[in-house]
Amino acid sequence: MSALYERLQEVASPRIGLGCMNLSHGYGQYVPEEEGVRALNEAFEMGYRHFDTATLYGGTANERLLGKALSSKRRELLLASKCGMAIDPESGKRIIDGRPETLRRQCEESLARLKTDHLDIYYLHRLDRQVPIEESVGALGRLVEEGKLRAIGLSEISAETLRKAHAEHPVAAVQSEYSLWTRNPEIALSQACQALGTALVAFSPLGRGFLSGAIQTDTAFASGDMRAGMPRFNGDNLTHNLTLLAQFNALATRLGITPAQLALAWVKARGSHIIPIPGTRSVSHMRENLKAEHVVLSTTDLAQLNGMMLPGDVAGARYNEAQQADIDTEEFA
Numbered sequence: 001m002s003a004l005y006e007r008l009q010e011v012a013s014p015r016i017g018l019g020c021m022n023l024s025h026g027y028g029q030y031v032p033e034e035e036g037v038r039a040l041n042e043a044f045e046m047g048y049r050h051f052d053t054a055t056l057y058g059g060t061a062n063e064r065l066l067g068k069a070l071s072s073k074r075r076e077l078l079l080a081s082k083c084g085m086a087i088d089p090e091s092g093k094r095i096i097d098g099r100p101e102t103l104r105r106q107c108e109e110s111l112a113r114l115k116t117d118h119l120d121i122y123y124l125h126r127l128d129r130q131v132p133i134e135e136s137v138g139a140l141g142r143l144v145e146e147g148k149l150r151a152i153g154l155s156e157i158s159a160e161t162l163r164k165a166h167a168e169h170p171v172a173a174v175q176s177e178y179s180l181w182t183r184n185p186e187i188a189l190s191q192a193c194q195a196l197g198t199a200l201v202a203f204s205p206l207g208r209g210f211l212s213g214a215i216q217t218d219t220a221f222a223s224g225d226m227r228a229g230m231p232r233f234n235g236d237n238l239t240h241n242l243t244l245l246a247q248f249n250a251l252a253t254r255l256g257i258t259p260a261q262l263a264l265a266w267v268k269a270r271g272s273h274i275i276p277i278p279g280t281r282s283v284s285h286m287r288e289n290l291k292a293e294h295v296v297l298s299t300t301d302l303a304q305l306n307g308m309m310l311p312g313d314v315a316g317a318r319y320n321e322a323q324q325a326d327i328d329t330e331e332f333a
Contacts, residue, residue: 002172003151004199004275007078007120008050014293015268017050017078018043018286019203019279024058024065028222031281033065040069042283044077047290052201052277053114054082054125055106059089063113071115081110082125082155082175084136085326096326098128100139107143121172123153127328133161134168141169153201156327159192171198176329178202178274180211180248180266181232181241181309182318187330194273205267205276208233210241212260212285213249217242229323232316240315248308257295260285264292266305 008015023036031039040051051070053062063081070077083106084098107122122143124136140152151172154165165171174193176185178200185193185200193200206212208227217239221228231237245259252262260278267276278289297305311332317324 002170002197002199004078004121004153004172004201007150008275011049011076011078013049013078014047014290015275016048016264016290016293017052017201017275017277018048019277020051020053020062020066021057022279022281024062025056026226027281028225029281030058030061033068036065037069039281039283039286040066043286044070044073046287048286049076050078050080050275050277052080052203054123055086055110056082056094056125059087060109060113063110067113067115074116078120079114079116080121080123080153081114081119082123083107083110083140084128085125096126096128098124098126098131098133098136100135103136103139104143107140107148111148118148118150120150121153122149122151123155123173123175124157125155126326127154127157127161133157133165137165137168137171144169156329157189158328158330159188161328162189162192162196162198166196166198171196173199173201173275175201175203175277177204177318178267178270178276179205179207180263180305181207181244181314183311184318184329184331186270187332189330190271190274194271198273200271200274202267202274202276203279206260206263206278206289211245211248211263212258213245215242226323229320230316230318231320232314232318234316237316244309244313248305251301251304255295255297255301257292258288260288261292261295262305264289265295265297266302268292269297269302 153173155175227233252259
């Protein structure tokens, strides 16, 4: 059993965690600090125990927000953050740097912002192709030995990279985008995670809002919203993709649950090693998502879902060329 599973049991966490990025990063509209603190506290009160952030998010603002909101509850949480990708304060550009000295510095800064002496899991946010994965993972392993990390993880990497990393130091979890309409982990990564005892932490399990019904043909993305540059959310691609939702929404209605809850239930059903971490700025959506913890789908319903939104059915890539260049994940032909 990996350290992530052990910690989830220790804090009596539901299987569904909370991705905190949306509060400070990624989708263009960010909540004021007081509102963010209140939302995180409400998330804790409703039952969330697994909170996920990163150095990158909001140029460190998200870590500071979690530190302010959750430090008094630290012993009752699984607290996860990420390193190796950050925003350069001078240029404002995103930088990927997996050098050992950078990861150590970022870890110590993350600990200070989060007001804790250790992180339950610390992910290498992106593979630095200029640094062997063994060097980056070795540096994180030394931080585990020093007690600053309980376990390490990787994000948006391939099965091959996972195996190389795991040979250097046990990898407790891998984060990858995974939802009904983004099934890349099924190519090889999910199987590798199962074989190694590594958790697959599914980010964007609601398809970046698409599966929840939040996106329509007339949706205007706010300035800074990353979806504006993602091919499957634009033009004819989006028009086509929205037609794929009719059957999905009909099933949710028949089951008496929301589309978001159906999407999360499907991800959970794909394997006991899979842990979804939906993100939202809305407290009501946090509550809605957490209720999916208790949704169990029948074999018939799962078979129907498995046939929806297959890779060949979805129009447009999930990332644009620049974003794609930064990831190591397997891609469908």
